[in-house]
Amino acid sequence: MPDIDAPINAVTIYNxxxxxxRIGSLTLEAGEHVLRINGLPQFQRDSLRASGRGPQGARILNIDVSDEYHARPPEAESQRLQAELAELTRQWRLLEAQQxxxxxxxxxxRALGEQSKDFARGIAQGQMKAQECADFFQFMTAQASQDAExxxxxxxxxxxxxxxxKAKEREYNQRTGNVNSDRLTITVTIDLTSAGxxxxxxxxIILGAAWHPTYDVRVQQSASEQHNGAHINLTYYGIVEQYTGEDWHDVALSLSTARPSKATIAPEIIPWYLRAYTPLPTPAPRARSLMSFSSVTSAGAAQDTNNGVDEEGIGMVAALAPQAVRAPLATMETTTIEQSGTAxxxxxGRNIDIPxxxxxxKTTIAYDEFPCAFDYVCAPGMEELVHVRGIITNTSERVLLPGEAQIFMESEYVGSTRIKQTANNEQFKIFLGIDDSIKVTRKLIEHTVDKGGILLQNDIRRTTYAYRITVHNYAQVTKQIVVRDRLPIPQNERIKVRTQSITPQPTERTKLEQLTWEFALPTNGERSIEYHFTVEYPGTLNVMGLPSE
Known part of the structure; x- marks a missing residue:
């Protein structure tokens, strides 16, 4: 039963x-042979497949998997780390023994020093000379000083x-802590009609390996693009991690977007029921019981409300500005892309090592240049800052998978955001920082209670509120502005909110009373937005969430 050396040749990583x-070769005589590949980490046995090439008429008769049992992982790297850990531990214990x-x-x-009164008695009785005593104490002092140091x-x-x-233990545990020390052996029976x-x-298929995408987004803006937008350079990376128990040396690496764990079954639709809540009855006390039971209560689910006006993330501080012309960047080696079914x-492009x-x-998947337009988004009810937002079209032939992105304005790091899954020719939006050349304010310009606070008919109180939002563009170019704000939404039937006026009318108004205005603001231009609304509620009702003065 010959052992065949079959190192890893290629790896395809899924999520x-x-x-x-693995590929290995042997020169064999004609006849039946049993080939064995030893020392493999645990893998999914039912995923094993074998094929071969050899003399005309060669056949594979059988494939089998058997277990190997080891007290420790047999890999040379694990053994090296274990030996280094043992040597460091020995040196540590030796130092403790010396201590x-x-x-x-x-x-x-110290015990000798406590006998000083005996030395004095010996000098007095003539049994010890004074010089001998002085020499002894000088030795004691010098030795004590050396020992202290x-x-x-x-x-x-x-x-x-x-x-x-401890550091070596962490390194050893990182490499071997999640790995089963037992191994598998693949046995393949073949039949050759002739020698060769x-x-x-x-x-x-093996578990313990995964990859996920990440991106670098670099915004490039030349002087000619100040009015029309810019372009971005997007570098698409794959982050690979593996703890399979075996290092991958000089392997052809592929990253697949297929999701084997999700491909086996589609979810079944189950009935959706609505029913009235029925409180549990209070249990009756037992006869002649000395203790009473407390009633059972049920806590209602807290409602999760989102006070924000936008689901997209906010970037870090930066501003768009024209940059000096720079030398072109060095080209990056990227992957080749193949379609495999729906994945x-x-x-x-080259073989790599992954321990x-x-x-x-990290490995580079692709390097693309996309067109990018800008708008400037603010929500002054939340904060009086204006955020630069890039509107980017995926003009590549590949899907951008969801992942973290590091954002750079030219060479300056801005912050991080997240890119959603984006199909070919689909737009995605990312925030690129703060533009301090646009100022926005939101002020409460009216807060009145009808008739000076006197209650209206049916014990109803009516309060009027008015807000003014002002946007000023101090930049040297026209900016496309997006202003977002909101009106209150009552969650109690006794609270009524009535909109009196909105000037100008919003570009978009949702059922949740989220308001959006979009407009172009020229250099040194200013635009004001005003809206008025009233809130009516019983005078005896304590209303939460009303604006403060």
């Missing part, structure tokens, strides 16, 4: 697993050795 391809021996000697010296040095060395042991070289290829496969350390490893 939560990987497909491993104990030094402490014993210091105790002995040695104790401090040993303490520092022990702390350093202990820290080194046979090449065996096996594939299987995309990104094939890395089994559960650490992120």
């Amino acid at each position: 939560d697993r990987a497909q491993i391809t 104990e021996a030094l402490e014993d000697r210091r105790k002995w010296l 040695a104790a401090l040095n040993l303490k520092a060395s022990i702390q350093q050795a202990h820290a080194a042991v 070289e046979f090449t065996l290829e096996v594939t299987y 995309l496969v990104f094939r890395v 089994s350390d559960n650490s992120p490893h």
